[in-house]
Amino acid sequence: MKGSDLTPFQHSLLEWYRAHRRALPWREERDPYRILLSEVLLQQTRVDQAIPYYHRFLERFPDLRSLGEADLEEVLRVWQGAGYYARARNLHKLAQIVSAEPPLPTNYARLRELPGLGPYTAAAVASIAFDEPVAAVDGNVRRVISRLMAWENPTPAALQAKAEEWLAAESPGEWNQAMMELGATLCAPRKPACRSCPLARWCAGQASPERYPAPRARQQRATEAVALVLQGPYGVVLEPRQGRSLGGLWGVPMAEGRSLEPLLRRLAASHGTTIPTPEHAGTVQHAFTHRRLTVQVYKSRWEGPAHDPQSKPLSQLDRKILRQAQAL
Structure with missing residues (x-):
């Protein structure tokens, strides 16, 4: 997307992202399988923890075909330690489906039909791997939007609608990653770095950012x-x-x-x-x-x-x- 096509809001975030994004092994990847694997790992695992598992998994299963042909027990052994094993079972099942009907679907609607791919993961893969203009809303993006809008208890529908409204449609993968990066680094749950935020002048919640969104009640x-x-x-x-x-x-x-x-x-x-x-x-x-x-x-x-x-x-x-x- 050309700079002149961007709103000042979009331009500010993308310029910040290009200058400050972390060097992660799946960044700049164009292989849809590697993008898919990274997003599945990041569903329940922090970035620093996910990196060694990402490398280990790819070393044994470099593509969807090798993954689909493997025994589930071997897949789980390689996944061992990453936790939330339903992710590995679903990824193995997905690989078996795709191996029978290659290649990996290239759009959000069809990706959503595959095992283990919820709205966020399907949107992330569709936008990053295939440039489909669909917004991906994870926990980091939820926090960024909530603070920018000063929303304490936003509904998933409201968050998705606002994310779609702001989406830089000609560069959706980069935009989604920029929103996630902002939430993971500057717009953290506690002690956010508001003075360094590229979107500070648009933020309605910066006076008390930790108020937004309200903590979710979690009972164990x-x-x-x-x-x-x-x-x-x-x-x-x-x-x-x-x-x-x-x-x-x-x-x-x-x-x-x-x-x-x-x-x-x-x-x-x-x-x-x-x-x-x-x-x-x-x-x-x-x-x-x-x-x-x-x-x-x-x-x-x-x-x-x-x-x-x-x-x-x-x-x-x-x-x-x-x-x-x-x-x-």
Whole structure:
């Protein structure tokens, strides 16, 4: 887009972005797969944490075809540590779909039909990879718009409408990245750098920026569980995990509640043997998005079949449990 085609508002933000943007590995990328991978990682992972996982994932799966042809367990093992494993499962499923009907869709509407691509991710990929003029609204953009408009509780529809109104339509990918960059660096949740902001003269909320938007109420329910690490000379007993959060991963035998007895009975029945008296190995705390989990960790000797924990995809929770039992 030519400078003369921009409003002063748009010109100010884009000039700031071109001069101050961070050097991130997916910036300047034109490969839609790499852009897609970065956006999926950034759904729930901070930039500094996402970078090593981005490189590691691409080293093993350099394109959608190699990803789609891989086993899910291998995909999860490479993703291991990044958390929010539904992202990896959906990305694998997406790759299988696209491998059957190549290439990756080039527009927002079709991208939204793919697994795991919500409005923000589809808009980011469509605009950055394919120059479609659609605004991407993530948490950073929500904060920028809310402060500029002095909105305490904006609706998603109002935010999207304002983002579309401001969009530099002839350079949508760069504009979306500029809005996100502003929110991630200067327009931070706390102590925003308003004096350095290129949009300060248009900001209705700069007198009290931390007021906008109002904090979202987030409640975490507390739950308790017990875990039993059965350790033998060649590894530990691991079981496939189920459910949306950890499905597809492996982990140590675990049960909700405070009592170890139901877990001992289940394991004795499934393995056809009694379990030597376990000893308490300590407590592990772990936070999910809407749940805080306290796990009492026990360990016992084991002479039966076991797994090498390094060979299976494990969640951060299970790695904490194994370290607590000194089995990892």
